[in-house]
Amino acid sequence: MPRFRDISAAYELSEPSIAIGEKLRSTLSAKLAQFSVELIINADIQRIDERKGHALVTWQCRDCNIFMTRSADFAIDATGYQAFPEHETIKRTLGLSIVYQACVAFEYRDKSPGSRPISFIVMDGWYPCLMPHIGDNKDGEDEIFNRYILTHGCYTILGTHESPQKAQADVENVESTSAINELKAAAEAEMCRFWPDFAHRFVYEGWKGQVLAKPRVETDFRSSLTFANGRVVHVVPGKISNVFNAADETLQLLEFATQGHGDVVSVDAGIAVVNSSSLITEKAELQKPSDKMSARATQQPKTHSLPSSWSSHVNKGSYKIVERITTPPCTELVKMTHKLKALDPTTSYIFDNGAGTGILTTQLKAHNPNLKIFATDISPGMIRSLQTAASEHNWSDIETAVADSQDLTSVSLTSTTKKEESTQGLPGTISLANSTFTHTFSTFMIGSVEQPHLAIAEMYRVTAPNGILALGAWAGATWGAIWQKAVRLALGDENYVAPRIVHKDWSDIDDVIRGVEAAGWKVQESKIEKAPWGWKNADEVDEYIFEGGNPIVNLLMEGFEGEKLKACRDSFKRVMQEEYDEGRDLCETAILLTAIKK
Incomplete structure (x- = not known):
């Protein structure tokens, strides 16, 4: 029996498998011809x-x-x-x-095939699924089942569109960019999270893309x-x-x-x-x-958490606006943490989890330039930006790595400014050990991951006893309510409800405290802070929302295209001008808390 993890129960069931590929095509073609059906x-x-x-x-x-x-x-x-x-x-x-989804699937070869095919399905939600590819064996022997297909609810649905042509454009676009490699890496990481031996047993062989129709329902x-x-x-x-x-x-x-x-x-x-x-x-x-x-449903893909989408956001330069709104609460969180347990370079080892471009790291270095920091983010583009900042400011004692905050057992080191080491000597992929850090920070990442409770649990694991958690989270988001009003005005649809863009269980201060303490932390201080966006006018807001490439904000516009999107965009700008003083009145609500690992 394979060794699994992060699974509460595993069931081995016998179930039929469906032949696909050449075997299916040839069998059906013969059957159709037998009954005078032209294909x-x-x-x-x-x-x-x-x-x-x-x-x-x-x-x-x-x-x-x-x-x-x-x-x-x-x-x-x-x-x-x-x-x-x-x-x-x-x-x-x-x-x-009816909507049309651009989908991909990854093909693998099993190096240890058996006489019966296997399937590995993690339920129920945005999880990986490994299914046998029966009937197209390269060795020509059906009794050796060594070909498999990997899909994932988050990473293999590229987008949802109102026409098959636009969905097909998604498939063609992913083929012409490096995004397919990041999709594959993300799906593989999820498989390894539940079945660690997957990486050693299965060899990647390629991918397929297809457009699938699906009813648009709740x-x-x-x-x-x-x-x-x-x-x-x-x-x-x-x-x-x-x-x-x-x-x-x-x-x-x-x-x-x-x-x-x-x-x-x-x-x-x-x-x-x-x-x-x-x-x-x-x-x-x-x-x-x-x-x-x-x-809720798979008509709405969750690829907003895909590393490439955040990297693209950084590359457009619009992330500077995010830095503008998050810097003040990050500064306040550093003060709260230092008051609870001193940020001392001689005794502190700090973890910046979901570091982004280094907004929190910048505030930590402003507090004391000699602090030792380990910064991670799931987006390589974000980490590259942080590395650039470290080089420009000549910061010492900073290590950076690409990592999924929900699973810190596989962390890819990317750079170090530690005096005794060089980038050439980095070990590559490491696992963050238990009780490594004295202070763990996470700022405004927790509400956008798929499973926040796993991220909180991982931060608890890697923090030393009596260590500190310093957490920042958004209490909802202003954009959903504004977009909902704009759509209702533009389309006359009073029943339209904008999708949530912050995790529903981590957008209220009481829920955040409850989620943190469920992982074993003891909350010491919590507060609400207003964070103004600082917009100059409605044009600046419009450009950021519709051209800035923020993958979280883009969730609002899934399924809106062409004239429909233009009408809603115009309506959005009018709401901004008439009800929010050109956007100058807009602000977010930040939840800030500190906790101790007991």
Whole structure:
């Protein structure tokens, strides 16, 4: 049995696996040919006409750009609900809201394969999933199951869009940049967090990208949708096992159309579905899409925590505005900490967890330039910025590393200014030992990680007994309420609810205290501080929000594109001008606390 960690319970279950790849394609092609079903692939459907009891399908071949036409009794739309021109009309008729996700998956080879495939699924939430890739074995032997696919709820959903074309652009963009490497590293780190041996047992071989359609609903809806419109059966795909449901419903719809019997009903405008279809059983949910789903379901990816998104934010230069608002509370937190336990260079070893560009480190060095500091951040771009600051200010005794605050057992050292060491002599990846630091700081990172309780627990682990935790957190965020009002005014949608952009359990001072003490800390002092943004005018606010690339703020605008986004942006600026004195009245609320490890 593999050795797992950070898992409360593990179950070994026998379950069927679905063949994919060449085995699936060849098997299905043979079956379809057996029943005189023509398979049209690599095609852009131009139109479907119903003539004399037949479906006349016209398409353009992507390989040769030639227009072709076929007449058939029925056509089955197996394009993933992406290529038929009538899709938009049907969505309006059924009251559906369909979004398109750009997704990737990573392929691996198992160096210790067995005679049976395995799957490793961490539940339930934004966790990794390792599944067998059956039927496309490079050795040509199905009895050796050595190919696997890794996905992750946070890191393998690139974005959510209103059209398949824009989602495809996401896939093409990730291929042309280094982002795919950071996505892979983040997904692998999550696998190693739960299954440490993954890194030694599996070898990376490549990745695949695809666009997937999904109903936009409040919950994580995963069922497929199958319905007939005239002589065309359409399928909106769900999770992979739904292929059986879709096949069964398709056969029932065809039987009803040809023989006139079956458990089929007509819904709107002659569109037919089987009585057990989700379009019947879950109609209320499907026809009342909610923007609240953005904080809950996989239609809203969590890639805001991806290292590259923060690196991009720094590279645009707009992070200077974040530094402007966070510097005063960081200064106050240093004072609170020094009052509780002196920041003395002869006895203190300080951990700056989620250091960003070094705002807190700068305040610590201003307090005493000889303090010994270990600074980490998940974003390489942030750490590079901190290293530049250290070099410009000639700071000594600073080590920097790229690390996930939720798992400090794998930390990649990047630089040191310790007098007795050089960057060339760094050991690379290390594990932060228990009880290493006398003071642990974390400023305004905790509300944006996936699992804050893990980050707090890790900080407790690496802090020495009687050591200090100094924590800064945002009490919510002003942007959500303003964006919500702007959208309601622009679109006339009084039911729109903006997604949360700060973790719901870590945005109130009482909740933060409760979360900190649950990890074993004893809170000594806590307070609320106002942090003004210091905007000059609404134009500066507008540029930062819509052009600055802040990955947290960008969560608000997921699913808003084109004219819809422009209308909401204009409305946002008007709200800023009319209700917030051009943005000059805007401020955040900072939660500051200190605690002791008992």
